[in-house]
Amino acid sequence: xxxxxxDITVDNLTITARPGQNILEACLSAQKxxxxxxxxxxxxxxxxxxxxxxxxxxGPDDHTGQIVMACMTPVTPGLRMSIADPAAAAFRDRVIEFxxxxxxxxxxxxxxxxxxxxxxxxxxxxxxxxxxxxxxxTHLNQNLxxxxxxxxxxxxxxxxxVRFYRDYAGGTDFGVFGANRNVYFGRAESGTLxxxxxxxxxxxxxxxxxxxxxxxxxxxxxxxxxxxxxxxPHCAVGCNVxxxxxxxxxxxxxxxxxxxxxxxxxxxxxxxxxxxxxSAARLRTSKQRTGDTARSDIDADTARNALAxxxxxxxxxxxxxxxxxxxxxxxxxxxxxxxxxFAGVSDHDAAIAATAAALMRDHHIPIATIADAExxxxxxxxxxxPSDIAPILALSLxxxxxxxxxxxxxxxxxxxxxxxxxxxxxxxHRVPLLIATPLATRLDGIAHEATRMAPAxxxxxACAIAHRxxxxxxxxxxxxxSENPSARASDIAAVLGRxxxxxxxxxxxxxxxxxxxxxxxxxxxxxxxxxAARLAILLPEANSLGLALLxxxxxxxxxxxxxxxxxxxxxxxxxxxxRRADEATLDRAFAGxxxxxxxxHIETATTENADIAIATGSFAESDITFVNLEGRMQRGxxxxxxxxxxxxSWHVLRDAGIASGxxxxxxxxxxxxxxxxxxxxxxxxxxxxxxxxxxxSGDMQRQATLPHRYSGRTAVNAGLDVREPKPHAHPDSxxxxxMEGPPLHAGxxxxxxxxxxxxxxxxxxxxxxxxxxxDLVAGGRGALMFGGSAGRSTYATLAAPPRAxxxxxxxxxxxxxxxxxLSALAPAVxxxxxxxxxxxxxxxxxxxxxxxxxxxxxxxxxxxxxxLVTIASGQPAGLIGIATGFPxxxxxHLPGTGTFSAGDxx
Numbered sequence: 083x084x085x086x087x088x089d090i091t092v093d094n095l096t097i098t099a100r101p102g103q104n105i106l107e108a109c110l111s112a113q114k115x116x117x118x119x120x121x122x123x124x125x126x127x128x129x130x131x132x133x134x135x136x137x138x139x140x141g142p143d144d145h146t147g148q149i150v151m152a153c154m155t156p157v158t159p160g161l162r163m164s165i166a167d168p169a170a171a172a173f174r175d176r177v178i179e180f181x182x183x184x185x186x187x188x189x190x191x192x193x194x195x196x197x198x199x200x201x202x203x204x205x206x207x208x209x210x211x212x213x214x215x216x217x218x219x220t221h222l223n224q225n226l227x228x229x230x231x232x233x234x235x236x237x238x239x240x241x242x243x244v245r246f247y248r249d250y251a252g253g254t255d256f257g258v259f260g261a262n263r264n265v266y267f268g269r270a271e272s273g274t275l276x277x278x279x280x281x282x283x284x285x286x287x288x289x290x291x292x293x294x295x296x297x298x299x300x301x302x303x304x305x306x307x308x309x310x311x312x313x314x315p316h317c318a319v320g321c322n323v324x325x326x327x328x329x330x331x332x333x334x335x336x337x338x339x340x341x342x343x344x345x346x347x348x349x350x351x352x353x354x355x356x357x358x359x360x361s362a363a364r365l366r367t368s369k370q371r372t373g374d375t376a377r378s379d380i381d382a383d384t385a386r387n388a389l390a391x392x393x394x395x396x397x398x399x400x401x402x403x404x405x406x407x408x409x410x411x412x413x414x415x416x417x418x419x420x421x422x423x424f425a426g427v428s429d430h431d432a433a434i435a436a437t438a439a440a441l442m443r444d445h446h447i448p449i450a451t452i453a454d455a456e457x458x459x460x461x462x463x464x465x466x467x468p469s470d471i472a473p474i475l476a477l478s479l480x481x482x483x484x485x486x487x488x489x490x491x492x493x494x495x496x497x498x499x500x501x502x503x504x505x506x507x508x509x510x511h512r513v514p515l516l517i518a519t520p521l522a523t524r525l526d527g528i529a530h531e532a533t534r535m536a537p538a539x540x541x542x543x544a545c546a547i548a549h550r551x552x553x554x555x556x557x558x559x560x561x562x563x564s565e566n567p568s569a570r571a572s573d574i575a576a577v578l579g580r581x582x583x584x585x586x587x588x589x590x591x592x593x594x595x596x597x598x599x600x601x602x603x604x605x606x607x608x609x610x611x612x613x614a615a616r617l618a619i620l621l622p623e624a625n626s627l628g629l630a631l632l633x634x635x636x637x638x639x640x641x642x643x644x645x646x647x648x649x650x651x652x653x654x655x656x657x658x659x660x661r662r663a664d665e666a667t668l669d670r671a672f673a674g675x676x677x678x679x680x681x682x683h684i685e686t687a688t689t690e691n692a693d694i695a696i697a698t699g700s701f702a703e704s705d706i707t708f709v710n711l712e713g714r715m716q717r718g719x720x721x722x723x724x725x726x727x728x729x730x731s732w733h734v735l736r737d738a739g740i741a742s743g744x745x746x747x748x749x750x751x752x753x754x755x756x757x758x759x760x761x762x763x764x765x766x767x768x769x770x771x772x773x774x775x776x777x778x779s780g781d782m783q784r785q786a787t788l789p790h791r792y793s794g795r796t797a798v799n800a801g802l803d804v805r806e807p808k809p810h811a812h813p814d815s816x817x818x819x820x821m822e823g824p825p826l827h828a829g830x831x832x833x834x835x836x837x838x839x840x841x842x843x844x845x846x847x848x849x850x851x852x853x854x855x856x857d858l859v860a861g862g863r864g865a866l867m868f869g870g871s872a873g874r875s876t877y878a879t880l881a882a883p884p885r886a887x888x889x890x891x892x893x894x895x896x897x898x899x900x901x902x903x904l905s906a907l908a909p910a911v912x913x914x915x916x917x918x919x920x921x922x923x924x925x926x927x928x929x930x931x932x933x934x935x936x937x938x939x940x941x942x943x944x945x946x947x948x949x950l951v952t953i954a955s956g957q958p959a960g961l962i963g964i965a966t967g968f969p970x971x972x973x974x975h976l977p978g979t980g981t982f983s984a985g986d987x988x
Contacts, residue, residue, distance in 0.1 A: 086101070088101060088157065088158075089159070089160070090157050090158075090163065091160075091163070092109060092163055092164070093163075093164050093165055093166050098112070099112075099157040101157070103156070104152065104153055104155055104156055104157065105150075105153075105161075106153040107123070109165065115206055115840065116134050116136065116165055117133050117174055117178070117203040117206045118131070118134040118153060118203070119131035119133050119181075119203065120153070120240040120241060121134065121153040122242055122246075122286065123346065124246075124250065124345060124346050124347070125242060125249070125286075129151045129153060129154045130241050131177070131181070131238070131239070132177050133174060133181070133207075134151055134152040134153050135149050135150070135151060135152070135177070136149070136150065136152045136163050136165050136167070136170050137149055137150075137167040137170045138155065138161065138163045139162045139164075141162075142162070147163075147167070149169060149173055171208075174207045175207055175208065175209050179209060179212070179213070179214075181238045181239075182204070182209075182212065183218070184219040184235075184263075185218075185238065185289070186218065186236060188236075189201065192233075192236070192290045193290060193293050193294070193298050194290035194293070195303070196304050196305060197303075197304040197842050197844065198288070198290060198842070198843055199289065199843040199844075199845045200238060200289045201842070201843075202840055202843055202845070203288075205840060206840055218235075219235075219263070219264065220235055221235055221237070221266060223235075224268045224271075224272040224273075225272045225273070226272070226273075226274065226292075227274030227275055227913075227914065228274070228295060228354075228909075228910045228911075228913035228914050229275070229280060229294075229295055229353075229354050229910055230275060230280060230283060230284065230292050230294070231293040231294075231295045232268060232291070232292065233291055234266065234267065234291060236291045237265075238288070238289055239263075239265055240288060241258065242286050242288065243256070243283050243291070243292065244257060244267055246282060247277060247280065249484075250480075250481070251279040251280075251282070251477065251480070252528070253276065253279070253280065254276075255273070255277070256269055256280075274914065278349050278351065278469075278473055278898045278899075279347060279349055279350065279473070280350060281348065281350040281353040281354060282337070282346075282347045282348065282353075285337060294353075295910070296334070296354055297333060297334040300334075300360070302328045304789070305789045305791035305792060306328060306792060306793055307327060307333055308326065308328070308721065308723070308787045308792075308819075309325075309834045310324065310325050310326075310327075310719050310720070310817060310834055311323075311324055311718065311817075311832060311833065312324070312325045312701065312702060312706075313624070313708050313716050313717070313718040314335075315356075315624045315708075315904060316351050316624065316902045317351070317471065317472055317902065318471075318620070318621040318622065318623060318625075318627065318711040319343070319473075319474045319710055319711060320343070320709075320710030320711075320714065320716050320864075321340075321343060321344035321349075321474055322337075322338035322339070322340040322343060322716070323336065323337065323338050323356075324336045324337070324835060325356070325702045325721035325722070326721075327702075327721060327722045329724075329798055330722060330726070331724075332356065332357075332359040332360050332722055334356075335352065335353055335356045336844065337844075339836075340863070341453070342452065342453045342863050343451070343453070343714075344452070344474050346847070347474070347477065349473035349474060350898070350914070351902060352905075354908060354910045354911055354914075355902065355904060355905025355906075355911050356905075356908065357907075357909055357910050358684065358700075358904050358905065358907035359700055361907050361908060361909060363684045363907040364683065364685070365683055365684055365689055365695060365697045365728075367379045367380075367697055368380050368381070368382065368384070368385035368695060368697045369689075369694075370384070370695075371692070371693045371694075377695070382729060385696045385697075385734070386741055388679070389653070389679055389696065389735075390739075390741035391742075392653070392677050392694070393417065393738060393739065393742035393744055394742050394743070395650070397648075397650055397651060398649070399424060399640055399649045399651070399653070400415065400417065400424065400652075400653045400655065401637065401640055401652065401653070401655065401659070402414055402415070402423060402425055402629055402632070402634055402655050402657070403426045403629070403654075403655050403656040403657035404425075404426070404427055404431075404435070404622070404623035404625050404626040404628075404629045405623055405624055405625060406625065406655050406657070406731060407704065407731070408632075408706075408708070408709065408715075408760065408767070408770065409707060409730075409731075409756055409757075410656065410704075410730070410731035410732045410735070411628070411629055411632055411634075411655065412632065412756070412764075413739075413756070414735055415634070416739075416763075417653075417738070417739050420633070422649075423632070423634050423635070424634055424635045424637055424639060425629055425634035426654065426657040426659065426662060427622075427623075427626070427629070427637060427662055428637065428975075429638050430591075431622050432636050433590075433595045434590040434591070434594070434598065434619075434621065434626075435621060435626045435627060435629065436595075436630050437590070437595035437598050438598065438621060438626075439627060439631055441599075441602050441617070442627075442867070442868040443631070443766060443868060445602070445875045445876070446868070446875055447606070447617050448609070448614075448615070448617065448869075449616060449617055449618065449712055449866075450586075450616035450617060450618040451866075452474060452475055455479055455585050456478035456482050457583065458482055458581075459486075459581045459582055460514050460516070460578055460583075460584040460585075461479055461483075461514075461515050461516070461584065461585045461587060462516045462517075462547075462574065462584070462586050462604070463479070463515070463516070463518070463523065463525065463529075463587045463588075464518055464519065464540065464544055464587065464589070464593075464597060464600075465519055465520075465540070465590060465591070465592055465593045465597050465620070466519065466589025466590070466591050466592055466593075466620050466896075467519065467521070467522075467523035467524060467525070467589075468523075468525070468589070469523060469525060469898070470524075470896040470898050470901070471620045472620055473898060475587070475711075479587070480525065480528060482515065483515040483525075483529070483530075486514070486515075514530040514577050515528060516529065516577060517531065517533065518533040518535060518540060518543060518574070519532075519533075519534065519592070520535060520536060520537055520540060520592050520893055520958070521534070521592065521893060521954075521957065521961065521963045522921075522954055522956065522957065531574075533570065534957060534958050534961075535958065536960065536961055537594065537597070537893070537977065540597060541558065541593060541596050541880065542557070542558040543570065543571055544597060544600035544601055544603070545557050545600045545603060545880060546571035547574050547575045547604050548603035548604045548606070549607075550572050550575035551575050551578065551604065551607035551608060551610075552606075552607035552611065554877065555603050555606070555607045555877050556603075556877055556878075556879045556880070578604070578608060579608075579613075582613055582614060583615070584608060584613060585616050585617075586601045586604050586615065586616070586617050586618070588601035588618070589619070589620030590619075590620075591620070591622065591893075591896065592894060594977070598619055599878040599880055600878070601617060601619075602617055602875075602878065603878060605617045606875050609875075618711070619711055620711065621711045622896075625708045625709060626711075627710065627711065627713065628708055628715075631766050632764070637662055640671075641663060641667055641668070644671040644672060645670050645671045645673075645674075647674050649675075650676040650677070651677045651678075651679075652672075652675055653679045653680075654678065654681070654682075654688055654692070655681050655682075656681060656682050656731060657680075657682070657688065658686035658687055658903065659688050660686070660687040660688060660972065660973065661967070664943065664944060664975065665945075666944060677693050678691065678692045678694075679692060679693065679694040679696065680692035680694070680696070681696045681731050681734060681735075682695070682696075682697075682698060683698050683699060683728065684907060697728040698734055699727060699728045699730045699731070701718060702720075702721045703720060703728065703730070704720055704730040704731070705718070705720050705730065705753050705814055705815060707757075707770060712866065713866055713867045714863075714864040714867070715767075715769050715773050715864055715865045715866075717864075719816075720812055720814075720815055721787075723812070723819060732750075732756060736750050736756075752813065753814035757770050769865040769866075769867045773865045783824050784815070784816055784817055784818035784823055785816070785817050785826075785832050785834060786817075786821050786823035787834045788821045789821070789835065792821055817832060889980065889981070890930075890960050890962045890979065890980070891960055891961055891962065891977060891978075891979060892940065892962050892963075892964050892977060892979065893964070893976065893977050894963075894966045894974070895921065895965045895966065896966065897916070897918075897965050897967070897968075899911050899915045900916070900918065900968045900969075901965070902967065903967065903969075915968075917950045918947070918948075918964075918965040919949055919951070919952045920938060920940060920950070920951055920962060920964050920965070921952045921954050921957065921962065921964075922951060922952070922953055922957065922962050922963075923953070923955070923956070923958060923959055923961070924955060924957075925959045926961075926962065927951070929959075932953075933951065933953075934952060934953045935950065936951045937949070937950060938951055938983070938984065939983045940981070940982060941980050941981050941982075941983070942978050943974065943975035943980070945972045945973070945974055945975070947964075947972070947974065949964060964976070
C-alpha cells in the first residue's frame with residue numbers, strides 16, 4: 083500500500099492525491115478546474131467565499147450526494163465527488179453573482195485587468211449575466227504608502243489580505259472592520275503599511291483592491307510584457323523573482339515561486355527595490371576624465387580601448403564586489419591574476435564571509451535552507467536580527483513559531499489537561515523560538531525567550547551552550563567569561579537538547595566571526611547527540627559567499643599595496659569603495675594611483691572619482707550567478723533587451739583582455755565557455771555547470787519569454803519604421819526572446835511565467851504544484867554546493883575578547899529600507915526610508931543626556947554621522963545600535979567605540 087498517495091474519483095475519473103490535502107488542492111494539482119477565492123496554499127482555508135462548492139457522494143450507492151466546500155473537505159481513500167454536477171455548478175454561479183453585485187465595472191481601467199483572479203473565476207464558473215440593477219456599495223480608499231494603492235470598492239470579502247498580513251506576516255497595523263456585507267479591509271486610519279511584506283497583498287488579493295503603485299505609474303498589461311526568471315540582488319537569501327519589461331524598459335518585479343526558498347512571497351525591498359533600474363542614479367553612458375574635473379561621454383569601443391591601455395601596463399589590481407555576479411568577479415580575477423584580485427568589502431564583512439565559506443567548504447557544517455528553518459522544531463537566533471538582514475528567513479522563523487503556538491493551543495483542548503503525562507505530551511508539541519542578541523529584534527514578540535547580551539559574553543554563552551550539550555565542546559579560554567551565566571546556558575541547552583531538528587541562526591555583523599564559530603560548535607554538539615541540527619549564517623549581500631569562494635585578498639591589503647606605491651592602476655567592479663573604507667584611508671591609498679577604472683551600472687562616489695567609468699548592465703540586463711547564504715548557487719537571465727542596453731560586466735572585461743593581448747581572441751566566446759572555465763579552474767564552483775543549462779548558439783526550442791498574446795511589436799515602432807524590428811538575439815540564454823518556443827511548462831524547469839487556459843492571474847502557480855518533481859520550482863532549485871555532515875567536523879576553540887570598558891560600544895544596525903545600496907536608489911523605497919537612527923537604552927540615554935527624537939552626532943573611528951535618537955527599553959547599558967549603509971554616508975568601522983556631540987537638526 084502506498085501511504086503517500088491515495089486515489090479519489092472526480093467526475094468518474096480517478097486522480098491521485100496526497101494525504102492531508104483538501105479536495106481543492108488535490109483537484110488543482112491534477113489540473114482539474116474548481117473556482118475559489120479565499121483559499122491560498124500558504125494561508126490555508128477559511129471557507130468564507132463558498133465559491134469552491136462540489137458534490138461529494140457517500141459511498142457507491144449514493145446518487146444524491148451533498149454539496150460541500152472543496153477547500154474545507156479533506157481527501158479520503160475512495161472519495162467520490164463531482165465538480166460538474168448541475169447543483170454544484172448552479173451553487174457556484176449564484177455565489178459569484180452575489181460576489182459581483184457590488185463589484186465595479188472597471189476592468190478596462192483596472193491595473194489588474196487581464197491577470198485578475200476574479201475575472202478568471204467568473205469565466206470558469208460560466209457566469210455571464212448580471213441581474214443586479216441597484217446602487218452599488220462604495221468605500222473610501224486610504225493612502226497606504228508609496229508601495230500600494232488602495233481600491234476598496236473592488237473587494238469581494240475573501241479575507242486573504244488580513245489573513246496574510248496579520249496571521250502570516252505578523253503585521254499589526256491592518257485589519258478588517260465592519261460586519262455582515264459591509265466589511266472594510268484597511269488601517270484604522272490612512273498611513274503607510276509598516277510591515278515589510280505588505281507588497282504581497284498585490285499578489286495575494288484575487289482582485290484589484292491592492293495595486294502595485296510604482297508599477298501603476300509605468301503600467302503595461304501582463305500579456306504585453308516580457309517575463310524572465312532572475313534572482314533578487316538585495317540580500318543574501320537570493321529570492322527567486324520574475325523581471326518584467328516592455329520595449330527595453332523595466333516595469334516591475336513579481337514573485338517567482340520556489341518551494342525551497344521564498345515560496346509565494348517576497349519582502350518589499352525585493353519587490354520594489356528594483357526600481358533603481360529606471361532611477362536617475364543609473365550610469366547609462368561610459369565616461370572618461372579629460373582633465374582634473376571634467377568628464378566626457380565615450381562610446382563602448384573607446385571605453386574598452388581605455389581599459390585595454392590600462393591593462394597593458396601590467397601592474398593593475400582588481401577589486402571585486404559582493405553585488406556583482408560570479409561571472410564578473412571571476413573575469414576580473416582572471417584578467418589581473420589571482421594574486422592581484424581583492425575583495426571589495428570591509429575587513430569585518432570579509433572575515434564573516436570567509437568564516438561562513440570555511441564552515442561550509444572545509445568543515446562540512448550542515449547548513450539550513452529557508453525551508454529547513456520553517457520546518458524546524460526549535461530555533462535559536464544569535465547575534466543579529468534576521469528581520470532586517472534576511473527578511474524571508476525571518477518570515478520562515480515566524481511561521482515555525484506560530485505553528486508551535488497553534489499546536490500548543492490545540493493540545494490544551496484535551497479533556498485531561500491537568501493530567502501530568504498528557505500535559506507533558508502536549509507541551510512537547512510547542513516549538514520554542516529563543517533569541518540571544520545584543521540589540522532587540524522584531525521577532526522578540528513571538529520568541530519564548532529573548533536575552534540581551536554584549537558581544538563578548540554572548541560568544542561565551544554560545545560556547546557554554548555547546549559545552550552543556552557535549553562536554554568535549556570547549557568553553558572560551560578567557561577567564562573573565564568562565565562564570566558566564568551557566569544557568570542560562572543550561573536552560574537553552576536543555577531546550578535544544580529536546581529538539582529533533584533545531585536550527586541555529588547566527589549573524590556576525592554585531593559580534594564578529596567568533597560568534598559564528600561558536601554557533602557552529604552548538605550545531606556540532608547537537609549532531610553528536612543525534613539531533614538533525616543545522617546552521618543558518620546571515621551574510622550581508624547578495625553574492626557575499628560567492629565572492630568569498632574566490633579566495634580574494636582583503637580590501638585592506640589592496641589599500642596598503644596602493645598606499646605603498648606598488649600598484650598604480652586599479653579596476654573596481656560594481657562597487658563603491660566609499661561604503662567600504664573611511665575617506666582618510668581611501669585618500670591615502672589613491673594618492674599615487676595614476677588610473678582608476680570603475681565598472682558599474684549606477685553612479686557612485688567611486689565612478690564619479692574614476693578616470694574611466696564604464697557603464698555596464700545591471701543584474702536584470704545580464705546573465706548572472708549568485709551564491710546565497712545557504713550555499714545555493716542560482717542563475718538569473720538577461721531580462722531587459724534594448725539597443726541601448728549597456729554590455730554585461732564580464733563582456734567588457736573579456737573584450738578589454740583580448741584587446742590588451744592578455745586573453746586569446748577566442749577566450750570565453752559565450753557564457754557556457756566562461757562557466758566551463760570557472761568550473762575547471764575553481765573546483766569549489768563545479769556545481770555552476772549544473773545550474774540550468776547554458777545554451778550555446780544554434781540550440782533550438784528555447785522557452786519563450788514573450789507571452790503568446792504579446793501585442794504591438796510593429797505599432798510601437800511605427801513612428802520610426804513601418805517594418806517590424808528584428809527580434810533581439812541572445813544566444814547565451816536558454817530562454818528565447820520571441821513568442822516562439824515549446825508549450826509553457828512543458829517539462830521545463832525554467833518557467834518564465836505561469837499561465838494556463840483560463841488562469842491568467844498569479845494564482846495560476848497553484849495549478850502546477852505537482853508538475854515537476856512533486857513541487858514545481860519556477861526556474862530550478864539551484865545547486866546546493868555543500869552537503870555537510872557535522873560528524874566530520876571538529877570544534878573551534880575561541881578566546882573571548884575582553885569586555886569593553888568606558889566608552890560605549892556602537893553596533894551596526896541594518897535596516898530593510900535604506901541599508902541596501904541598490905534598493906535605496908529606488909524612488910518608492912526612498913519614500914519608505916525612515917531617517918537613520920541611533921538606538922540607545924534608557925540608562926545610557928540618561929548618562930549622555932539624550933532624549934527620544936533628538937539629533938546627535940556620533941564619531942566612530944574618526945568618522946562622524948548624524949542620527950535621530952531612539953530609546954529602547956531593555957537594551958543593555960554600554961551597547962548602542964547605529965543604522966548603517968544609508969546613501970551618501972561615509973563608511974563606519976563597526977563594531978567600535980565612539981563619542982557623542984549635539985547634532986544639527988537642520
